[in-house]
Amino acid sequence: MKRFSLGVVAAHGVIDPFVNAGTYISFSGVPGTQPKRTLAALDLIAPVLHTLFLRTKQAEESTIDLMVLTDRQRELVDLAVMGLSDKAIAxxxxxxxxxVGNHFRAIYAKLGIGKRSQLIALLK
Incomplete structure (x- = not known):
């Protein structure tokens, strides 16, 4: 860090098991006089930056290929997008x-997502 004159570097990682992703954010030139305040600020900033990063990535990768799904799976996806619960779909x-739950688990696996809200977000 001295070699590149970065000064004090603060870092924070965010692991998001719901989307199977994580980010590691570091800031250089952070004032070293109040480390507790710096860490508290990072606790607030890092999750926001993580969410913005994921939204940017999702916008870039928003093409979702429903053709990898069976006709029945696509039918369930359509009903989910309409807002129906598992019970209503069943x-x-x-x-x-x-x-219904088994179908959705298979759908999520094929599309590389982990939950219904991600599916809906990708399709809207």
């Missing part, structure tokens, strides 16, 4: 809640 398709 009722409409005359299948069990458990089967």
């Amino acid at each position: 009722s409409r398709l005359a299948i069990s809640d458990h089967t």
Whole structure:
């Protein structure tokens, strides 16, 4: 750090298990006189920067290929986008809640996501 005249460097990492991603953010030239305040500020800033980074990446990668899904899986995705719950989807398709859950787990795995809110966000 001395070699590059960075001064005091503060860093913070964010791990987001819901999207299977993480970010590591570092700031150079941070005042070293109040380390507790600096860390508190990083605790506030890092998650916001992480979210902005993910939104930027999602905007770049927003093309989602639903053709990798079966017809039945695409039907469930359409119902989810309409806002139906698992129970309502199960009722409409005359299948069990458990089967709906299995379908969604398979959908998430094929699309590389972890939850319904990500699916909805990618499709809107």
